[in-house]
Amino acid sequence: MTENIAIRLARPGDEGEVLRLIKALAVYERCPDAVAATAESLRATLFGPAPQVFAFLAGPEAAPVGLALWFQTYSTWTGRPSLYLEDLFVDDSARGQGVARALLRRLAQEALARDCARIDWAVLDWNTEAMAFYRRIGARAQSGWQPWRIEGAALSALAAG
Template identity: 50%
Template structure:
């Protein structure tokens, strides 16, 4: 399974995102933010998504599940690079399926499509993070064979701290 359109068992379609999907993708990003207890954190816009996903030099990509003309699932990702393997990988930024559409296998289809991209392109890794309290997602990822990287702690710079560090150059 790659980014070509794939019909799912119930008539839904898994495919690469295309122009026109931005509104549906953004709606699911907002729903994810609510689920992750950060309802006011999303600053993204339809125009930003259009430029990011479909502009002259896309740096992020998305696969969607479309059902009855509506985007009901998303996998938003970008390329990483491993200096150890000398190959790219995929970082899965967001995987989300509309709550009313869960249990249909859409999440599995989305993440499997990214695994297929990795295999087809010779990428060495598919990686992502999950919130510690998100037990349903953790259980789902373990069922796929995903292994936690407990020895690594994510780090992040944002806002004023990011700007202050940039001024040190």
């Protein structure tokens, strides 16, 4: 089934569809009001003069049903770049049809084309359905490392010294 799913790199003009899918992901992840991104901010980060963030869209040209948003990182241990999958989302209407697998296959192809050693991502601890899917494709949870973050007032305070 995944061979028939169209996957393409997002391009200028796709900002609205990317934002729609990001908002749907936020609803799925139980944080419907968390999205601060706008079509304008997505245009700047995805399609500006030196984009550092990229997105693959799956499904029909006019109304994509899947999104893989990613960027390149680096592993000092492997001495090679890595890809970080920030978001993977498939609309309810298209789940179970191979869309997520097709997006991850395209991301794996991109990783190999860029000589990346790996693809990394995070999964919410309650999302057992996603974890089961990731295990089925051969991924494994990491242990020993905890995700950490600094943002908002703490980030500003750190920058200010």
